[in-house]
Amino acid sequence: MTRTSMGKALNTALRDALREDPAVHILGEDVGALGGVFRVTDGLAAEFGESRCADTPLAESGILGSAVGMAMYGLRPVVEMQFDAFAYPAFEQLVSHVARMRNRTRGRLPLPLTIRIPYGGAIGGVEHHSDSSEAYYMHTPGLQVVTPATVADAYGLLRAAIACDDPVVFLEPKSLYWSKADWSEDRPGEVPPPGRAVVRREGRSATLLTYGPALPMCLEAADAALADGRELEVVDLRSLVPFDDETVCASVRKTGRAIVVHEAAGFGGAGAEIAARVTERCFHRLEAPVLRVTGLDIPYPPPMLESHHLPNADRILDAVERLQWSDEPAGRTGERGRHAVDA
Amino acid sequence: MTQLHTATHPHEADAAALRAREALLPEVRALRVLGTEQAAGADPDLLLSFHRRLVTGRRFNEQVTTLTRQGMLAGYPSSTGQEACQIAAAQVLRPQDWLFPTYRDALAVVARDIDPLQVLGLMRGDWHNGYDPRETRTAPLCTPLATHLPHAAGLAHAARLAGDDVVALALTGDGGTSEGDFHEGLNFAAVQRAPVVFLVQNNGYAISVPLHKQSAAPSLAHKGVGYGMPSTLVDGNDVLAVHTALGAAVERARGGGGPTLVEALTYRIDAHTNADDSTRYRPDSEVERWRRRDPVLLLERELQERGLLDEAVREKAEAEADALAAMLRRRLGAPAGLDPMDLFEHVFAEPTSQLLEQRDMLSEELRLDASQGPAGGAHR
Ligand SMILES: Cc1ncc(C[n+]2csc(CCOP(=O)(O)OP(=O)(O)O)c2C)c(N)n1
DSSP states (O other): OEEEEHHHHHHHHHHHHHHHOTTEEEEETTOSTTOOTTSTTTTHHHHHOTTTEEEOOSOHHHHHHHHHHHHHTTOEEEEEOSSGGGSGGGHHHIIIIITTHHHHTTTSSOOOOEEEEEEOOOSOOOTTSOOOOHHHHHTSTTOEEEOOOSHHHHHHHHHHHHHOSSOEEEEEEGGGTTOEEEEOSSSOOOOOOTTOOEEEEOOSSEEEEEOGGGHHHHHHHHHHHGGGTOOEEEEEOOEEETTOHHHHHHHHHHHSOEEEEEEEESTTSHHHHHHHHHHHHHGGGOSSOOEEEEEOSSSOOOGGGHHHHSOOHHHHHHHHHTSOOSSOOOOOTTOOOOOSSOO | OOOEEOOOOTTOSOHHHHHHHHTTSSOOOEEOOTTSHHHHTSOHHHHHHHHHHHHHHHHHHHHHHHHHHTTSSSOOOOOTTOHHHHHHHHHTOOTTSEEEOBGGGHHHHHTTTOOHHHHTHHHHTSOSOOSOHHHHTBOOOBOSTTTTHHHHHHHHHHHHHTTOOOOEEEEEETGGGGSHHHHHHHHHHHHHTOSEEEEEEEOSEETTEEHHHHOOSSOSHHHHHHTTOOEEEEETTOHHHHHHHHHHHHHHHHTTOOOEEEEEEOOOOSOSSTTOOGGGTSOHHHHHHHHTTOHHHHHHHHHHHTTOOOHHHHHHHHHHHHHHHHHHHHHHHSOOOOOGGGGGTTSSSSOOHHHHHHHHHHHHHHHHHHHTOTTOSTTO
């Protein structure tokens, strides 16, 4: 076991996939000599040659469209989009072709390709470097959408995505690239079955439903909530499509209360879907409406103001207080009593 | 009259591949003016003003890069080595003309006499765009590559429809020429005969990707030819050459002759941004070679030959550069004075009720933070 970063675990997943399957090809901008701007493809062009890990011309639609053709011919392309907002030129390919090729061709032309997209903020990036675009992809039937929040999952989920016979949008939380955990390249651990959420922390008072970059702040809030006598359960969704109703509902039925936490704007976001599903399935077990703690409904702000936009442990704790407790709140230290939404 | 030098794609790694490509179309040569007869006819005042602007521009790049290392900006894509393009671009525009810059073109915008602090807002991270685009006739610095080129074509088209004497100059890098929007923008402009000029600053690399992996065309100027617009190739480190080519292109646009593409061969001396490690993809010897073709050096050689470069000229340029650098240090060092409530101000003309709700939440948070002192909440 060594301390390993999420970026390094992703790099190992790509290396192992390239070793095991000659059909796997990586393509993208700066993925070769530079090893990607986040170094996720570091050393792969040197080890596997420039055709297996190829720097492409600078054209996202061209990259993804070419990957479609490569997959049609039997390869398993893994595409890197440099940043969330730079994947938008490829949206046409993604929505009009990638997502529906299997369906259009009645299963004769499945597209086993992986689209890696670094997403999310909190890294002080300038405009167009911090979008959370998961809702666009989730809303497109035919795309799997997954996002790791831990080092081990980064490896496991990426291996699973590459092995998947359907297109997978693999969202990499930028703010966690440098997060480290004990992890061994030799025994990388389980490759999660597709679409399974995981309980990261047990609790019985309320459930925090989250994924990707928001997991650490949920764990922090759960720690802090103990001071008020609230035991928060934290569920890491890992996969937005397919969605694990079973794990989520088991947790919410146990606790009776739920908050969805994500970085993206709340309106029309992933949280809306999740809250609706939970309400539909667990209505009689709910003690309070399902709440959301999300980014503000504004275009991603400049770095000097991003801390006001992003959710944080404080906002989560404030939402916890709004979950219609029948007991008196235990008088949490640092109680701030914000009530933006009348729950 | 114009002396053409064999040049030239100095960014071309593989000579055989270049020869093969040149067989497709006649040899491509880049216009050079400095050191030629044509330069000898240039107005001394123009040359001296270029000199001052190049020296000040270089200092702008160096000072902002230093301040970025000190953490005062979120990032800065330096244009050191490309100052001749930046200065010439600003110089050929009249006040009513529009400039469409990229993230690397802060210097061209500053050279349009727009407040540097407003120009640097994007990189500093205080707001996405600091200056008034209408007032300054300058679009925001564009980060998604080539997406501003159709804007330039559309604006120029609209100006022509209105019968206004307005030209648009749009800047892009070599990498940007691969994006679909580059092609769509050029094609639209050519079909509409829009008064727009496209300047491709070919600095050899798109982050780490060298030109020969970007394009197999004999030159990037050829891409304009394919859309039916006159296209030229210039030495991008020769400020007079860039000025001459852009000047002619702007004149053509103004006279109803439609769009032009100008490819300027230049080099990015610094890394892509402060976050980039350029030693991973290019040798120092290559950087050194380009340093010897420095745009300031090339112009100074010309000035020297014509007896125009004395101590007084140097001192004046240095003094101007010093003053600019001191101003940048002072103003970028001062607090940005931001109001987080501005976040809700310009999302829509009229804020939605959801935004108003969120505004109340933030306002309450800020009130509590203020009342709890600098330590803030328990978990912040
Ligand atoms: C649509 C899009 N894709 C990717 C990027 C990320 N990116 C920023 S700069 C850059 C390289 C651009 O190279 P070039 O056009 O040659 O301009 P230069 O930076 O050399 O001035 C890349 C890939 C982007 N900004 N926009």
